[in-house]
Amino acid sequence: MSVTSSTYISFPGNAAEAFVYYQDLLGGELELLTYGSADLDGLPFTPPPEAVAHAKLTADAIAISGGDAMSSDRPPLRSDVYSFLLEIDSADEGRAFIERVTSTGGEVAMPFEVAPWGDLYGQVVDKFGVKWAVVAPA
Structure with missing residues (x-):
């Protein structure tokens, strides 16, 4: 079995800003797809078109994936339980x-x-x- 791992972060509405920042910080290649630019018919919710559906930053030996959380109950990212x-x-x-x-x-x-x-x-x-x-x- 071949496995790779990528951390996934659900941002509280600022994923696009965060991923551009992380690319500036870490370098690498950024893929970013907004709901408005995606063909996502049939979703059980109506996301804002500028919200990030999926993003992935691949830089050296790190990969970070994520998007904007669609839940109205978005917990803050700051926590002492992970890093x-x-x-x-x-x-x-x-x-x-x-x-x-x-x-x-x-x-x-x-x-x-x-x-x-x-x-x-x-x-x-x-x-x-x-x-x-x-x-x-x-």
Whole structure:
């Protein structure tokens, strides 16, 4: 069996903005399909045409998929129960990633410091509320 994995995020109406931001942050190729540009006859709901039906960002060793949640009960994305763990090649690249996120409206959730297991580790929450854990060799 061959399996690949892609994280899926249901955004509260700002998926297009988020995916463009993540492409700027991580690079890669972005596929983005809005309900207005899709042939989706027969849906059991009527989505706004500008809402994202499906998006996928593929960059290096990461893939993120998602779209706009259609439920009126959209929970906030910010949570302490999940994060994306990025294993970055060097301390400088780890610091640079954290700086890019904080300089665009994010905030440090845990300083990028030497962890008990010997690597550098820190956490940053982006402007959409998604937490990124960053680990790099010390």
